[in-house]
Amino acid sequence: MATLTRHPLQRIASPSRQVSILLHLVGILSFIASFRFLFTWETPMSAAFGGHFQFLTIIGLTLALCTYVVGFLADVTLSSRLFKLKNVLSICSTPLEVLISILYWGLCAIDKSLVFPPEFQLDFLPDFGFHAAPALFLTIDLLLLSPPWTIHRYSALALSECLAFLYWFWVEYCFSHNGWYPYPIFDILSTWQRSLLFTFSAFLMTGSTMLLKWAYGRINDTKKFKKEV
16 A cells, blocks of 8 residues: 655644544544534424535535545555545635634624524534534644645636535525525525625635635745755
8 A cells, every 4th residue: 555755845744643643533523523413403404305414514514524534544544545535625625614614603793693593503612613623623634734735726716616506506406395595694695695695605715725825835834945945
């Protein structure tokens, strides 16, 4: 089985059997704890078409869990293929989770009822587990345990738009079965306003990707490394 040595730009070796495996294991346990809470939380959404997977939060959490499981397996096996797969998943999951955190906490700062009906408000710990922990875990993995992303601005925009409008199609498809949207804000907005929201979200996710690339360069000093090479 192929192995992968430490990337020159990484400050901590990955895959590793120390820091990397510990981070991935803790992240997996956090994500599983969120899913365990979710599937014991009785709401009308759980019995509806699409279930809890109508929510972008849960789709993002699933992708985050997949990313960390593959990362954990790469740590254990030292497989370069699994490590590369984890990095591909990370390009989708990390900006998506950053986007989810920005949108969720931003809307909550305005009015929490835009994202949750008052009767289904979450306590702080599960709220943090769904809407902050995944972004934090994935960002730490990117900045310390991953090679630099090679995705460019236009590719990031195309990926973001694809994910945004696929989710919009899924939301509308669930609405055709259930007669209501998973997020109250969608009921408030008209069709063209929802299209603007999803377009804005795609641009925001692209910005998140570029910001993460910039942060990676600052922390790992990629410019200095390239000059030395």
